[in-house]
Amino acid sequence: MRIGVIGAGNVGGALGRLWARRGHEVVFGVPDPQNPRRAALLKSTGGRTRVAAVADAAAFGDVIVLATPWSATEEAIRSAGDLTGKTLIDCTNPLAADLSGLTLGTSDSAGEQVARWAKGARVVKAFNTIGAENFGDPLFGEQSASLLIAGDEPSAKLTVTRLATELGFEVVDTGPLKAARWLEPLAMLWIHLAYAQGFGPKGHAFRLLRR
Amino acid sequence: MRIGVIGAGNVGGALGRLWARRGHEVVFGVPDPQNPRRAALLKSTGGRTRVAAVADAAAFGDVIVLATPWSATEEAIRSAGDLTGKTLIDCTNPLAADLSGLTLGTSDSAGEQVARWAKGARVVKAFNTIGAENFGDPLFGEQSASLLIAGDEPSAKLTVTRLATELGFEVVDTGPLKAARWLEPLAMLWIHLAYAQGFGPKGHAFRLLRR
Incomplete structure (x- = not known):
């Protein structure tokens, strides 16, 4: 070409x-x-x-x-x-000059709003990026879907990691709660693939590969 | 607990x-x-x-x-x-009632803006969700990273699929160009993990698992 x-x-x-x-x-x-x-x-x-x-x-x-x-x-x-x-x-992304975020959209998240509402709670964003149909069966062949979590309290994230690992998920800590700004659009991508693109609610899941 | x-x-x-x-x-x-x-x-x-x-x-x-x-x-x-x-x-997501999108952020995308600027071009969003360091080496162990693409022109997406497959990527067609609204935040998640969370630019990539 x-x-x-x-x-x-x-x-x-x-x-x-x-x-x-x-x-x-x-x-x-x-x-x-x-x-x-x-x-x-x-x-x-x-x-x-x-x-x-x-x-x-x-x-x-x-x-x-x-x-x-x-x-x-x-x-x-x-x-x-x-x-x-x-x-x-x-191949572009509308990145802010300091790579802190996107200049189109995603300047807030449900996770951060929940934390503002639930004063004092140790909020962890989790279980939002994959359909509930997969919670009891996160294995795709021999690989588990990744459960992406975000939160500002390490001990709360440890609790969630333990609970998610019990279900068979591989947990990926994506950092502070602000990362919910990226996890919620990822949920939207999952929903879009499941329903608009016909992949189905038990058909697909994201896994974070590591080298 | x-x-x-x-x-x-x-x-x-x-x-x-x-x-x-x-x-x-x-x-x-x-x-x-x-x-x-x-x-x-x-x-x-x-x-x-x-x-x-x-x-x-x-x-x-x-x-x-x-x-x-x-x-x-x-x-x-x-x-x-x-x-x-x-x-x-x-576990919440700020979904619009008709599941068409998020009510916080992501009401536009670079992909759609590019299409408005590049009138007549057959725009395909691609190669934006994983660092360029991985383009020549998309294998993580035995699994290839997924290359997520979006566009409104099937024949243009076929061209991009062929080019990406040559590099060793598994291509996932996420549908219309509007899906760039979800692919660009996914890029931001990748960047955030690579740099803010220390996973490194060659350390990680997303793969879409299928059952």
Whole structure:
């Protein structure tokens, strides 16, 4: 395939390099194609890629990889020109500059609201990211679903970990209660897959793989 | 442990039943403890649980399971009374009544914004939920990380599926581009675990298990 990669950082660099090695034609589109620091990237692809202006990379690719920092995304798309009919792989995330969160949505959570309402309670977000149909049977083949928990009180999280482990879950502590901002959308993804996408309420679950 | 389960529906019913079977003392707290339809729940626990008013269940439990519909949550907590020092397991999600989304946050996404900017392009959200360090090495032991994609154009998703499969990913099609609203917070969860929680950028990845 002919692939135009807009953005030559961490994400775009990795994808362009990997697909070039597999025989695809890759052009990186950057705002500064003459910048000498692009040489290392090109060298890492064994000369099988080239660097061009964003518009040239976009024109070249049948597939466009959009791998820009969120703040640079609108301008990059404007520079790309006409994208009609092209497959555009959007790798962006609307991250705040300090990586503290997303700039679209998720500035609060039910977990945090519950903690504000339930004054004094040691709140642990848990059992919200997988359907209750699986609570008694968290094994998928030989692997257990992960139970993702979040909370500000370590001893309360230990209690929940013990209770969840009894049911056969592998517990993943995702940190402070604020992480409920990410666990609640994950619940929404699970619900969406179960019902809108037809995976079914006992059909699927997330597991966090570790190396 | 002494467990008070607030809400006796799908989630609370399952957890209370399972923990009662494992020897814990479980009291379900509901607004209508005299309602005859609670009999089936109690029967399913072999008489090892009881049903009480929300305040009684909350007073009983050292651990409180909060498993209410979001719209009933504030009132349930108010009915529970003093929760100081109790471990409260928050299983709620701030779901819209029609399950179409969360009522806190995530009413838009970078993916949808990109599609509005890149008119005519066939946008596929992809490669945003796992760090680029893993793109060339998506195997964790014998299991590959899942690559979650979303988009409105099936043929564009096929193209992306082929490209991601070449890299060794197992691709999960999460449906329309709107699902980027759930994939972007999942990216945030991955980033949070990698950096704030110390799992590291090559240390972890999500896999969708299927039965």
